[in-house]
Amino acid sequence: MSKVPRNFKLLEELEKGEKGLGAESISYGLANQDDITMTYWNGTILGPPHSNHENRIYSLTIICDETYPDKPPKVRFTTKINLPCVDSEGHVIISNFETLKNWKRSYTMETVLLELRKSMALATNKKLPQPVENSTY
């Protein structure tokens, strides 16, 4: 497989997100519709069932800079959340989150959002006390 250049990979991801072809429990799109550099993105995660996150919707910002996808994107929750891999300002801590720590070029923003959702549902995390619903950083 040859290396898909950054812009064309992001275009593929955008199209998948626009057409709603991916998983239903997450969504993502460009923060600014005419950002020709495709750097700033918004994402949402629907809290997994049977956890303290059930029925909550979490908003995130994702930054795919020039180094993406060779390097992982910078991910930050804007909705307050209590998770071991998220710091006090909502930033996802790379060293605490496997997907970003062992980043592969084939991963996508969808991978990141789905894995974050999975970590919310982990036995050790799902009953963690959570901030007031819809509060933001």
Next chain:
Amino acid sequence: MATLPKRIIKETERLVSDPVPGITASPSDDNLRYFEVTIDGPSLSPYANGKFQLELYLPDEYPMCAPKVRFLTKIYHPNIDKLGRICLDVLKDNWSPALQIRTILLSIQALLGAPNPDDPLANDVAQEWKQDEQKAISVAKEWTEKYAVSKD
């Protein structure tokens, strides 16, 4: 890295040694399937005097599927959206493996000379184009002047 198919090598050589007038395409140093492209706006169009930058990528399946192409220079055109994506049949369902990089780039240049607001990608632009063509053409000229004409 996997070896480059002979066809791509031949196409690249010819693009450099025998370029199409008004079009340049050169492969990137670290990815020979990724090209930096420039297309001159056709002289009798609102894009005249503009030099538009594009990027082109040949996926693994090429030539069984079309190259991926996008404008990097902002352009006001009913078939090109805000992100530079192009609505052109030969890039989608009408691709044929007998087409080449040069024929695709010529088709894009032709699209600049013949905007088609009835088959739009950029809906707002197409709308404006249909409502008041003269005004749309003057906006296209303005954008060309602003974004696609080098100032030196």
Next chain:
Amino acid sequence: MSTYEDDHNIANSNRQSPQPQPRSRQHQSLSSIIQSFLTQENTGVVSEVPSEEIVSNALRMLNEENGSEVVEQLLSQIDTENLDLPHSKKIKGVEQEFIDALPRVDLKKLKPDADCPICTNKFVDNKYPLIVKLPCLHTKVDHIFDLECIGPWLKFNSTCPLCRFDVLEADKFRREKLAAELKRLEEEDEEEEDDDWQNYG
């Protein structure tokens, strides 16, 4: 306002459903989903949703509840296989038999500088050339290709790369002509028989 579909309590197949699936469907078991998918295919009901999507959605629904590695693996497999389809649209290619039956072209009958429009290599440069001709109508020049180049294309597209002629049309046209010819012969036979009877009468 209620529609025909609403009145009759049937789903409108044309309607897009971007809304999330109702929760209750998450509890449907995989086997029942697969079962309904299979019966649907057997009854010949044409679904607008590609079958891969139905299965992958079903798997996703299951994964919502308690994700397992196997389900995940299946999902990623479906995803990659889907991406491999050109433009991930419905496949509209020809059968392998059609490709195998394409008329061969003798290299000696071609101009020495003739090349394959797909790989752009000269036919003479190929050590073991296998050259075929497409059955395009309305063309004076034959549209010829390396078999190894045109084969993969025809698997997903039934059009000639040079003139976009639908090669399946040629096949249909040939069959129809053949059928018409057969019918004509049969009718001729019958007429002769009729004539015979008349003679006897």
